Structures are given as C-alpha cells and as structure tokens.
Amino acid sequence: MEPFLLQRSAGGVPPLSPSMTGAGAGQSFLSISVTDPVKLGSGVQAYISYRVSTKTNMQEYRGPEKIVIRRFSDFVWLHERLAERNKGIVIPPLPEKSAVEKFRFSAEFIEVRRRALDVFMNRIATHPQLHMSEDLKNFLQADEEAMERARSAEGSVFKKKPSDFMQMFKDVQMKVSDAVLGKDKPVEETDPEYEKLKHYVVDLEDHLAEAQRQSMKLVKRQRELGQVLSDFGKSVKLLGNCEGGSLGKAFADLGGCADQLSFKLQNKGLDLLLIFEEPLKEYVRTVQAIKVVMADRAQAYRQHRELTESSKLKELNLEKLKLLRPDKAGEVEAEVTEIKAQSDEAKLRYEEIVRLMEKEMVQFQEAKTRDLGLVLHDFACAQAQLASDTADAWRTLLPYLDNPHLGESTVTESG
C-alpha cells in the first residue's frame, strides 16, 4: 500500500513536461519531495520538521541533489515570497495553519499535512514560471540558520497594509468575494467576459466546498460504521456463547466476521481521506488562491486608473499653468513626467497580470480536469473495493448458514 500512496503523493501532478520549460533552459528537470515528518521540541513550542529532497538538472542549483530540513513556517515564508513577487500567478495553496490541531499532532494530522506540503512543492516545481524563482532555490538549498534568518528578516517587510487584499483574503473569504466582484469599490473593469469569470470562480468555490464537506462527512460516517460493526460483532459473539450448539457457532461466526470487516473499514478510512477529501480541499484552496489573483488584478487596475486620471489631471493643470504662470511650469513638468512614468508602469503591471492570469486559468482548468478526474476515479475504485471487501467478508458465512439442518432444534427437554 505504501508505494501506491507515495506515487499519488504529487496529487496526480505529472512531472515537468517539455511545454513547460523556461525559455532556453532546455529540458529542465526539478523534482521535490517532502517526507519523514519528525516531531521536535516539546510542549507549546513543539513543531514538526520535514525532510525536503530535491533532484534537479538546473544550472542555477548547487548540485543535482540536495536535502534540507524545513518546518511549516518555512513553507509559509516561501508562499509569501512567491505571492509578493509573482502577481498574476495563482500560487499553489498551503494546508491550513490549524492553531488547535497543532497541539495534538495526531499521526493522521501529520500525514495529511506532509502530503499537502508535498503537493505544494510539486505544483511549484512544475509551474513554468515559479520553478525558476530565486526564493524557491533558497528554500531548497539554504541551511537551517540561513533559513531562520531569512524568515525573521522578511517578517517586517511583509507588514500588511490595510488596503492590502492579501490580508483580507487570509481573514475573511467572503469579503474577498465581494471585493473581487467589485461590490464595495466603484472603480473596476467592465469586461463582460471577465465579469463572467469572476462569478464563475466565486460559485466554483461554493460548489467545491460543498462537495468537500460531504466527502468529509462520508469518510467520517464510513469510519463510524466500522467502529459500530466491531461492537456489534462483540455482542453477537457473546450471544453465541450463550446459545451454544450450531446456532451458537453461527452467531460466533457472524460476530467474528463483523469484527474483521470493522478492522478493514477503519483502516481504509485514512486512505479515503487522503485520496478523496484532501484533494478536494486542496482544490477549494486553489480556487481561493485564484481569488487572490483577482484581487491583485483589481488593485492593479485601480492603481492604473487612478494614476492615469491623476496623470491626465496634472497634464491639464500643466497646460493651464504654462499659459498663466510659465515660470512654475518647469517644476510641475518634472512632476508630470514622473507621474506619467508611474502611470505607464501601473498599466504594464496590470496588463502583465491580465496576460498571466489568462494563461493561469487555462492551466488551472486543464489541471482541474486531470486532477479531479483522477480523484473521482480513485474514489469510485475505493468505494468499489470497500463494497467488494464487505461482500467477501459476509459471503464466508453463507455456506454454514445456508445449511438446511442448521435451524433444527437439537435441544432435549427433561422437564
């Protein structure tokens, strides 16, 4: 079972294909895996460290292989850096920060997190732009002290401005939806296609979230059924002891069967969680990441528009000034040039985001079809296997139970 799970650990993301290589880089190869979670520290300061192994042929890297030890906050640093420097790109999402579960650190929680981090790294590694990130290189290669320094240094740089939508996104998803849909800000794009896309993304999140919720419930209930079967099996066995005779044996067999099946069901519970519920969750987070890009785009657009307006206004004033006060015109002219440059920059930034976003959406839809297709397929297979196991288990009882002499009383009364 283990080999299979590792195979799927990349969430079905295929290795880097030629079409995704950077310009002039030839056949880039970058493979990352996150393994071996180890609990370190104690009490409130306990944390999990992960082994991050890199295999690559990229020249920028110091050697073909490297192994480093990282903790969750290191991944958070990487995510923030990537987000800051790659506007317009959908940054792969991190698993939730769960402040509460962290303290419990159950084996299941750790495995779920490890997988999510592995998926995260692989999505970055296979992204045509992100895989070339300097920050990624540092993350994959720096020793622990350097990593720590980087982490604490960057903390202050990334102070969230109130108007920064990234902050809002981390807090309240709904507000972002509103902002994205332009419900509270007047200045927004009017492209109907883009409007449609925005609504699509918001609705998609809702639908996927609902599907994920139900999948979580299903996993939970199938596990509960497993537990209950165990109790049932026990009580039936005791009843069998009481009955004795051939009927007693029938009861005992039934109880044993229920017991075995229970064990199987409960084991499969974790697998179902990993192959079905978690990937769906990851996609919900990915859609949320798309919303971040949309918020960035809206902000870039706003800046572009504001600067354009501002620039026009200033130019107009300059013309007036040239007529009225030609002596002052010189200073203002410099300002105008400055603002015009900024305006152009903002325009370029905005257009870059638009361009990137278009590519990203295409990628996203392709990946979604592929990934969720596999997820759904795996789910169907898992359910089929579960049912098959169930049938097999109960079937073992039939030869004995179907014996026509079973129901005949063997009791002899003596008053």
Add this chain to the structure above:
Amino acid sequence: MMGSDEEEDDERRGANFFFSSALQESHPLAAKLADADQFGFQESSAQSSGSLQEDLLLEPPSYADAIFSRDLSHSMTAVFSQTDSFSNVLTITVTDPQKIPESGASLAAGVASSYVTYLINTHTNIASYQGSDFSVRRRFRDVVTLADRLAQSFRGFFIPPRPDKNTMESQVMQKDEFIENRRAALEKYFSRLAAHPVLRRSDELRLFLQAEGKLPLAPTTDMASRMLDGAANLPRQLFGEGSTILAPHEAAQPTKGGRDLVRLFKELKQSVTNDWGSTRPAIIEEDRVFLKKKEKLQDLEHHLSDASQQAEVLVKAQQEVGEVMGELGLAFIKVAKFEMEAGFTPVHAADAKCVATGAVKASRFYRECTAHCVQHLDTLHEYLALMQGLHTAFADRSNALLTVQTLMSDVATNNMRIEKLEAASNKFFGGNSTHNRKVSELKGAVKVTEEARDLAQKEYDCIKEHNRAELERFEEERQRDFTNMLQGFAHTQVGYAEKICNVWTEVAKDEMSYSGRIAEPFSQFYK
C-alpha cells in the same frame, strides 16, 4: 393479633367458601369442566355450550375455578401432543383510531376527557370463530382487561406482554404520534397472540375479537387484593430470590373479597417461613434442571438485550452512510451542472456527473439494505419482548408452589392441634365434649384443606408442565427464527454489497473512457 378461635373460624369459613361452592353440582363451571378442555382444541365445546361460556366469562375465574379448570390431567396431553397446524389462519390488524369524548366528563378535574378506540380487524378460518372476517371497536382499557384475563387463565404459559400503559408519555408526546405508536404496538401484540399455538384458541381472545358492543370480559379484581398480592411476593424479592419481574396485572391467585386476605397473610407468613427455613415443607423447588435452565435464560436475556441494542446502532450507522452518500451525489450533480453551463471543462463536468449518479444509486442501495436488515434484526427485539412472558410464567410456577406449601403447612399445623387436643382430652375420663367437638371440626377442616392441597398440587404440576412445554416450543422457535435471521442478514449484506460494488465499478470504467486514462485495476490500490 387474632385470637386462635377466630383464626380457626375464619379458616373454616374460608375453606368452606372456597370449595363448597365449587363442589356443588349446580355450579355453572361443573358442566363445562366435565367435558371440554379450557384451551378450545376440541371445537365441540364451543358449539355445545355457546351461551353458557359467554356467561362464565362474564365473571373472572375465582381461585377455585382456576384450580378446577386445570384439574383434568387427560386434557394436558391433549393440549400438547396435538401440534397446532398453522394452516389455520388468524390475521389481526389494528386500524382507524378514533377519539371518543367521554360522556359525563369530570370537568371539575379540568382534564379533557376523551379516549381513543381502535378498529380490530380479524381474518380467520378457524372454525370456533364462526365467521371469517369481522371487526370490532375496542379501547386500550379493553386490551388491558384481555391481557389480565389471559394471565389468569393461562398460568405457566409464555404470554406475550401487552403494550405499556404509558400514562406519562401520553401527556408528553404529540397526540397523533402517541396514538400511531400505540396502534402499531397493539398490532404487534395481537400478531404475537395469534402466533401462540394455545392463546390463539382462547375464548378470551375470541370474545375480544368478535363480540360486538361492550367487551364481555370483566376486568380483574379489586385493587386491594392486587396490592396484597404484590406484598406477598415482596419477601422473596427482598431476599433476592431470582429476578422475577412482576407485572402489575400479574395476580398469583385472583382473590375475592376480604376472606381471602386471611389466606394471603398466611401465604405471606409461609413465604417468610420458607425463606428463613424454619419449617421445611416437603416440596421445595428441587427441580435443579429447571433452575439451571432459568439461569441460562436470564443469561440469554441479558446478552440478547445487548445484541439488540448494538443491532439498532449498527442499522442507524449504516443508514447514515447511505444518507451522506446521497448528499454527496447531489453535491456533485450541482458541480456537474454548474461546470456544464460554464462551459470551461465539459470533461470534468461529465466525470462529476458520472460519480454523482453512482453515489445516488449507491445511496439507494444502502437504504434498501438497511431496511431489510432492520426486518431481520428485528427478530432480536421480538424475542427480547417475548422473554418478558417467560418471567411471568416462571412466577406463576413459584406462586403455585407457594400455595401448595402454604396448604401443606396448614394441614401440618391442624394435625398438630388435633394431636394436642386428643392428648389433652385423654386426661379426662370419657372425654371432653368441647374438645371432641373441636377435634371433629378440626378433622373436617383438615380434610378440606388436604383436598385443597391436592388440587393445588395438581395445579402446580400442571403449570410445571406448561412451563416445560412452552420452554420446548420457545427453544425450537428461537432456533428456527434466529437461524432465519442470520441467514437473511448475511444474504442481505452480501447481495447489496455486490450491487454497490457493481455500481462503482461501472463508474470507474465510464470515467476512464471520458478522460482516456490508462486502466488501472483498482485492486492495486490496496495491498
């Protein structure tokens, strides 16, 4: 504290009362007892003494009557050797509850006075019923009466317990819900009665099912004696003998009026005596085989109760899986519809729809499977309910034994008195007339008591035999029914698991065709 003279008088009066009436030829029971057995296997009795039987059953049987009705040993074998052929149909349904306002309602009490009647519909081909389809209206009180009368007439039998009175619940629950629950419980009760080879033939049941108008069965006796009956059993409970669960309607011997109080107090004294072991009566429950069996049955009941509870939990858990599977299906249908309309990823939409359909189908199968499992596992609940009847039957036996012991003790006491008197009177030359009179009186009383004792012994033996036969039947039916239950349950689980497996296998195949993925046998996934 009664004086000895009074005591003796009372005894004499009591004894005479019991038996003089019954011994009279003109007693209405005599004719009946001469031929027919109480169980109605011989249909002729029903025809010959039609109206007479109605009359008889107007009055609840007295202690004496009860003894006499069990007297005929020849009828015992007739009862149990003849297997009731179940080609005789007796189907009873309970329908159409109606609220009837009570006339002359006690408005002072401020309670809305009305009661509910139910339509009891019978379909039968049993000859003694003289009819094949008929219905009567009865209220719950009538059912209580029926149950009480059956308990009196069929001591020693495993009588299915009637539905509870639920006086508290009737206030708390929604009226309609309560009425529906009761209707269903009544139907179940009657189906159990109809399934009992002996009870289904009883006159009490027949009258209940068939007699138009007011139920021609008098309810059992005054509350006082019933309370005392309870008291009589108290010492045994206090001393921790057995786990006889006493139902309120259970009356060891229905008593009539104040005279029987004397007997009751004597039985109370006797049972206390027994327990403290000061007087060792000749008969003790020496039937070790029976006692062992009783213990085993208690064990069985305990484990049956556990299994029954776990079965409920299991069925519920299975149902919940089915429910959430359905919800999951709906969620994916929404995804599919949404994606189809948006048009970005038609393949994904198709995948989602495929899984959604599968989930909905699987959900349906889960629910069907659960419904069948409920039916099968219900057998556990059924037998748990029936085992309540066992307690009553065993209590009947204990009480009958107690009566025998009491009477034996009576005889012994009186004999001792006779000895004393005879010894004392020998001191006088020619005898003491007072003493002689007393002695002859006592001798008369002893004779009567001995007869009573013999009858009580026969009654006890009869009940023992009923216990035995019922136990045998119980064993047989339980074996058969539990085996069927296990078979049914296993087959249901296998069948539906296979169906569900097929559903998902199809889904997996379809999906692969949509996305053109390479086939991966799913067994690879789990090693």
